[in-house]
Amino acid sequence: MRSLRWIAVLMLPGAAHAAPARPPQPPISDALPIEGLEPGGEIEARADGDLNGDGDNDTVFVVSGPDARTVHVVLSYRTGVDMGHRPAGQFKLEPDPLGPAGLTIGKGVLTIKDLTGGTTALSATYRYRAVTTKDGPRMRLIGLDATVYSRTYAHDGNEMSWNVATGDTITTLLKVTGTGEDRSYDKLYTRKFKRPVRIVYMENTPGAEEELVGVTKAK
Template sequence: MTTLAMLLLASGTAQAMQRPQIPPMSDAEIRADLKDGEEIESRVDGDMNGDGDVDTAWIVRGEDSRSLHVSFAARGEYDLSHDPAGSVELDPFPLGPAEMTVSKGVLVVKDLTGGTTATAITYRYRGEKGKMKLIGLDATLYSRTYAHDGAGMSWNLLTGDVVATKMKLVGHGENANYDKSAVKRFRRPVRTYYMEDTPDIEEALGMAMKGK
């Protein structure tokens, strides 16, 4: 290796080492914007837009409201900060705290809402152009006491592919279960849904069962 190449390599390594890390948002920063009666239900930190910095997603829960928020770590010319990247209202009465993870740059939010008739929902978001983009939406409506039929949907928003499943109740009592063999596959036109544009779950699931 030439002396010039060694100097350039050393310079690049030094610059990488000097790149300051942006710490994740603290709970105190999040709480500073909460209203009376609101609290942090859950949160997760991870790189959600592929820039190597740690971003933060959290759910705020109030007495009759609930919402998901994301902020990206940002590097200004002279400072480090956290910039809002999206938010969306969630069902205000879940059956427990949502589960949030960041896997391979994708924010995955698993939520369970309803009562004896419940809806299990999985949202998948990824950062794009400073905003969170919805790339996947799954939903399953079912009876926790096996009192009626159910329905399921898996929607890949990157390809438009939709899998809709009619869940037929079979058996009784301890032997009750769902037959998920009635599956329909179709494709929706591809369009961009940012976090604020996340479709209503009941409406999306209903349309899926109609093949639309």
């Protein structure tokens, strides 16, 4: 239902119109994401840039509500007689942020950095590229990094870097060292290996902590 709500918002008058010869079209206005908000929701973060290589601005924003945080991607499009924006993907972030999500667009890659949790924190970085499919434009996951650690060095941690496009994966143990205010993490037992390459679209983005636990427990 929420996906249909955003599609309806993007199809409001002004979201698409005849395309005159002019410079690159601007990103969606601030009003469009706001009009799609449900009670208690707010725009946590937003970034604009070219994700699909057409020279026009695309938009990524995070909607934060009382019970959920959702990333939305809106890509620009042009035809011979029309231009506008259309939804290209969404997925839910963890609901307990330690600050707003970080969104950047560079060289056609969307990077999302998110820190969640409490004393024990999960730092997750997601990377996506826009691809064309038979169902239209979609966002493909190409990288996922995750770190679980104690913000007070109360226990050891683990980190993972997974290149989803190639399968290359690196895991490392974060071992608490030192005492008192001198505590820190040493990186030990780094392991490099290949995982099967698979296509993962934004809607099917796996949980960062679940992936980290899965690969660190694997033999």
